[in-house]
Each structure stands twice: as structure tokens, then as C-alpha cells.
Amino acid sequence: MTNTPLLKTKLDLREPVFTTLRKGIGRGWLRRLTLLSVDSTLLFAAWQVAETYGTPIASPWSVGNNPMSLLPILTTQIGVMAAQGLYEGGQKRCAYRKLIKSLTLSHIVLLIIAFFYKPGDFVSRSTFILSLLLSILFTYAGRLSVDFIIKHLRQKGAMRSPIFLICHPKDTEKAINLLKREKCYRIMGFSDLSLAEELGWGETIEHIQSLGIVEVFICYWGTIKERMFLYWNLRNAGITLNILPIGLEPFSQRSEPFMIGGIPSIKFSPPLITGSDFWIKRCFDFCSSIILLLLAAPIYLLIVLLIKLDSPGPVFYKQTRVGLNGKQFKVWKFRTMVTNADKLQKELEAYNEMKDGVLFKIKSDPRITKVGKFLRHYSLDELPQLLNVIFGEMSLVGPRPLPVRDVNNFSEHHFVRQAVLPGITGLWQVSGRSDITNFEQVIQLDFFYIENWSLLLDLQILMQTVTVLIYRKGAY
Known part of the structure; x- marks a missing residue:
């Protein structure tokens, strides 16, 4: 029998050094x-x-x-x-x-x-x-x-379980980000899976125990040669062992784990009445938009008056945007810029703060009027888009419809966001809005929304939107 570092001090694999309670x-x-x-x-x-x-x-x-x-x-x-x-x-x-x-x-x-x-x-x-x-x-x-x-x-950092991560270096950052999303773990350290196997698990386990670790997360469990010894040493130390999926990608919210022959699998079941949730969403959008239009009528009139007093030009600004399945439509907004803003944009392209150049964003945009700056800070310029929702061109929640100029700069994988109805607000808006300077981050948020969409998620985003508007996070 081949000697291993884990078998030097005891004959029976299951025999603990001392009896202890499970950590945590x-x-x-x-x-x-x-x-x-x-x-x-x-x-x-x-x-x-x-x-x-x-x-x-x-x-x-x-x-x-x-x-x-x-x-x-x-x-x-x-x-x-x-x-x-x-x-x-x-x-x-x-x-x-x-x-x-x-x-x-x-x-x-x-x-x-x-x-x-x-x-x-x-x-x-x-x-x-x-x-x-x-x-x-x-x-x-x-x-x-x-x-x-x-x-x-x-x-605030309290009530978090101290954990240790074991995986390949190429997956470390992704695994750490995945664990941080749960906001219930405190990562005390991590180890290279290949190096730990090469040197033997003895030192790694001693290091884990010295840190007072409650749970260990391991990637690529099936590739570990001495996983039986690793499991029993962690078990005898009272440490919980967790296996992270190889892909390290989050599953849809509508997934259900189950076992097939001792192997974990994931089930994605459709709702009892398929498609009903979308039509409920559409009815909710339509009714809510009409109610909001009626309630906000005094605010509309006040904004119209302020725009007229501030600068010459029309009250509303209609821009061509790309919506569902690439169909172009006119999005309604209160005018926040000078009347020749579109022409001036070509001269300002060199100052674009979006790193990849797909979107066009400048914090101190000289085209914005005084009233326009105020409207943008509180996103009041978006209020007329309730009309687009009533007409069926937009939803209250969804990926933002982008101008033709931005869509023309899309890569192939970006067009997936055009497969759903665009929205007035979305995950991009409640996750930083203009503070996000990389379009790939915007795409990842849109993908997450599409994959995990539910009526509850829409309601959560609407509630978070109110908070974002109050604190004016990322708006310019």
C-alpha cells in the first residue's frame, strides 16, 4: 500500500485524534x-x-x-x-x-x-x-x-462563516466573486488545487485547522486522487465540505437540484400555465403606466413649464432607439439638451468615457441644459416613456433600448438583449447606471435579468429603482 502524508500517525482513516463538535x-x-x-x-x-x-x-x-x-x-x-x-x-x-x-x-x-x-x-x-x-x-x-x-x-461583516477555498488559479477570482454574492461567508484563504495535491494534503489541512475554518469549498472534486482521505480528515475536524460546480456559473432561480444514481443534477421546470406570467407582466405594465400618468400629471405640467423657461426648443425629445427583435421606434423623453445635441455628439466622440466605445457617456456633457441636469439627476426625463409602455414598445422593467449608433457597434453576442422587450428601468439602472464604464458589464447584467426573469424580480428592480432615484446613484 502506498504511503501518504495523511496515514503517518494513525492506521484507521476514520479515527479522529479527539472528539469535537462540528464547527459553526x-x-x-x-x-x-x-x-x-x-x-x-x-x-x-x-x-x-x-x-x-x-x-x-x-x-x-x-x-x-x-x-x-x-x-x-x-x-x-x-x-x-x-x-x-x-x-x-x-x-x-x-x-x-x-x-x-x-x-x-x-x-x-x-x-x-x-x-x-x-x-x-x-x-x-x-x-x-x-x-x-x-x-x-x-x-x-x-x-x-x-x-x-x-x-x-x-x-457589516458580522455573522459570516469563515471559509477556505481550494481550486485552480484560473478559477480563483470567479469562485471568490461567486461566494461573495451570498454575503454570508468570510474567505480566510485559498489554495491551489494542483499544488496541494502535489505536496500532499497534510500541510493544507493543518493550515485550514489553524485558521479556525468552518467550511471548505473545493472545485473539480472528481479530479482529486485522494479525495477520500481529504474528506475524512475534514470530517474528523468537524469542518463542512462543499463542492463548487466546475462551470462556476449561477443557475436560474427556477432550478431544482435532485439526484440521479448518486450524481447531482439540476431540473428547470416550466410554470404550470406557461406564458401566463408574461401576460400578467404586460397587463401590470399597461395598468401601472396609465395610473402613473394620471398621478404624475401635475409634475408633467411643471416640467413642461421649466423646460420652456430654461431654453428654446421643443418640450419633448424623440430619439430613434432599437427595441424588440431589432425593430426601431421613437422613445419619448423630456428634452434635457440643446436642440442641436445630435450634431454636437460627433465633435465630442473623443471624450467618450465608455472604455469600449459601444455606448456614449460623458459626465460633464456641455450639451445638457440647467433644467436638463436636474431632470437627469432624478431621471425625471424618462417619465414620458410611460407612453412607450402603453403603446407596447417598452416595458417598465427590461434592458434599456439603445440608440442606433450604439447598436451598430454591437458584437454578435450583444444582440441577445434585443430578444426581449426593452424597459424604462433594469438591472443596469439599479447596479450603478452611468458609474459602469464597461459595456460588457452591462451585457452581463442584461443576460442575468433575461435568464432569471420572474415577476418577483421585476418588482424587486422597481423597488430598488425608487431607492436609486432618491439617492441619485450613478445618474448624469
């Missing part, structure tokens, strides 16, 4: 206890409020008659939630659909138990329905609050 277990139990406390308190409050406003009946289940009567009720609710994995780590604690299903199921279980125990002695129908609705509402709000607090603390 304290953090996991603290999270579970916090969620359990929050859920229990809010569920108790939900039943109290339900009994206060529901129809009172003389029942041994009444909190007023017997405060301990809520113990089996809360135990049932918490038990069903735990069975659904709502106290596990990661995204499981934020599975809000499962939360609703769990609380509904627990109420059905309580109803069945009450029926066989004392059919006429549970709670009134109004109290029962109120308790269900309030349980869902209170726990939903509680979990949102806990999730918000955890994310805020992690952004």
Missing part, C-alpha cells in the same frame, strides 16, 4: 433558537388577538379560561414548520410559501384533533379563521424582519 454548530443553533422564539411569540400574539376580536365561546381551548391551552396549539404549529425545514440554514428560513403551507396544514391538523376530541368545544369559526390569517401575517412579518437584520449584520 453554535451559530446554527443560535439562529434556530432566535427563529423559534420569534415565531412562538408572534403565534401566541396571533391567537390572543384572534380571541379578542373573534366570537367568544365557552371552551377549554380559550386562552382566557386556560392560558396553558395554547401550548399544544403552538407545539403543533411549530412542529409542522420544523418538519418543513423552516428552521434550517440558508434560504430555507426564507421559504415563505412553505411557511404559509405549514401554518395552513397545522390549522387543519388542529381542526381534526378538535373534531375527534370535543367537536363543539374548540374555538368559534371567526376566531379560527382570524388565527390562521394573523398567524401567517405575524410570522411572515417576523421572518422578514429577522432576515433583514441578518442581512444588515452580514453587510
Whole structure:
């Protein structure tokens, strides 16, 4: 048998030097206890409020008659939630659909138990329905609050698991960026996979243990010759082992992992009624645009007046843009530049701040009027594009429609963004807008939006757009 550095001190691969708890277990139990406390308190409050406003009946289940009567009720609710994995780590604690299903199921279980125990002695129908609705509402709000607090603390650098990365040098940067997106890890170090195998895993494992690492991430797991020894040494040290996919590319949000013969695979399932979500999006765009136009009518009139007083020329500016499937259309905007701006652009091409020259952006553009500068800072010049949305030429959310001049500079892979309806706002706008000076970054954001599109993602982008406009991030 060939000697390896991992077999020098012990005969049995599975034999640990000493018994230890799994690393990071304290953090996991603290999270579970916090969620359990929050859920229990809010569920108790939900039943109290339900009994206060529901129809009172003389029942041994009444909190007023017997405060301990809520113990089996809360135990049932918490038990069903735990069975659904709502106290596990990661995204499981934020599975809000499962939360609703769990609380509904627990109420059905309580109803069945009450029926066989004392059919006429549970709670009134109004109290029962109120308790269900309030349980869902209170726990939903509680979990949102806990999730918000955890994310805020992690952004400050707290509550992050110390991890170690092992991969090939060419993939290190990509892997680090992938892990940083989760905002729940603190990368303590990384190692070259080939070098670690060449020198033996002993030194690497000792280094990992000295850093107090909780989890290790490894790429190209299938190519490691001594992966059994590596696994058992990490296992005996209480360190969690994670395998990163070879491609290091994020999957769509609508993916579902499953096993085939012990090998992980990914399933991409279409919705139950395919295409319905797009037509819901179109109806939402149309109705929202009409409502916004009516509500913003006074703002429109004020902007028209300011433009007229500031500089000569028309109020609106209509520019030819390239939209869905390369079809050209006129995009509506409030005029923010002098009337001969298009002609002056040719003279300013040398000052273009976009590195690849596909787009044309200058921070201190001399063509912009005083009122135009204000409108651009708050993106108020884009308001007339609600008309383009009503006409079906644009959507509220999507890749921005670009001028013909920019599209003429496209490379072949850039044209994928023309396969969807362009939008007034999008990931580009909420991820830095004009602060992004590389068009490839814009393309990556557009690709991510197209691949991961959902109605929920649209709503998230719209909410982030409001924040971006308030703080005027990247607008000029």
C-alpha cells in the first residue's frame, strides 16, 4: 500500500485524534433558537388577538379560561414548520410559501384533533379563521424582519462563516466573486488545487485547522486522487465540505437540484400555465403606466413649464432607439439638451468615457441644459416613456433600448438583449447606471435579468429603482 502524508500517525482513516463538535454548530443553533422564539411569540400574539376580536365561546381551548391551552396549539404549529425545514440554514428560513403551507396544514391538523376530541368545544369559526390569517401575517412579518437584520449584520461583516477555498488559479477570482454574492461567508484563504495535491494534503489541512475554518469549498472534486482521505480528515475536524460546480456559473432561480444514481443534477421546470406570467407582466405594465400618468400629471405640467423657461426648443425629445427583435421606434423623453445635441455628439466622440466605445457617456456633457441636469439627476426625463409602455414598445422593467449608433457597434453576442422587450428601468439602472464604464458589464447584467426573469424580480428592480432615484446613484 502506498504511503501518504495523511496515514503517518494513525492506521484507521476514520479515527479522529479527539472528539469535537462540528464547527459553526453554535451559530446554527443560535439562529434556530432566535427563529423559534420569534415565531412562538408572534403565534401566541396571533391567537390572543384572534380571541379578542373573534366570537367568544365557552371552551377549554380559550386562552382566557386556560392560558396553558395554547401550548399544544403552538407545539403543533411549530412542529409542522420544523418538519418543513423552516428552521434550517440558508434560504430555507426564507421559504415563505412553505411557511404559509405549514401554518395552513397545522390549522387543519388542529381542526381534526378538535373534531375527534370535543367537536363543539374548540374555538368559534371567526376566531379560527382570524388565527390562521394573523398567524401567517405575524410570522411572515417576523421572518422578514429577522432576515433583514441578518442581512444588515452580514453587510457589516458580522455573522459570516469563515471559509477556505481550494481550486485552480484560473478559477480563483470567479469562485471568490461567486461566494461573495451570498454575503454570508468570510474567505480566510485559498489554495491551489494542483499544488496541494502535489505536496500532499497534510500541510493544507493543518493550515485550514489553524485558521479556525468552518467550511471548505473545493472545485473539480472528481479530479482529486485522494479525495477520500481529504474528506475524512475534514470530517474528523468537524469542518463542512462543499463542492463548487466546475462551470462556476449561477443557475436560474427556477432550478431544482435532485439526484440521479448518486450524481447531482439540476431540473428547470416550466410554470404550470406557461406564458401566463408574461401576460400578467404586460397587463401590470399597461395598468401601472396609465395610473402613473394620471398621478404624475401635475409634475408633467411643471416640467413642461421649466423646460420652456430654461431654453428654446421643443418640450419633448424623440430619439430613434432599437427595441424588440431589432425593430426601431421613437422613445419619448423630456428634452434635457440643446436642440442641436445630435450634431454636437460627433465633435465630442473623443471624450467618450465608455472604455469600449459601444455606448456614449460623458459626465460633464456641455450639451445638457440647467433644467436638463436636474431632470437627469432624478431621471425625471424618462417619465414620458410611460407612453412607450402603453403603446407596447417598452416595458417598465427590461434592458434599456439603445440608440442606433450604439447598436451598430454591437458584437454578435450583444444582440441577445434585443430578444426581449426593452424597459424604462433594469438591472443596469439599479447596479450603478452611468458609474459602469464597461459595456460588457452591462451585457452581463442584461443576460442575468433575461435568464432569471420572474415577476418577483421585476418588482424587486422597481423597488430598488425608487431607492436609486432618491439617492441619485450613478445618474448624469
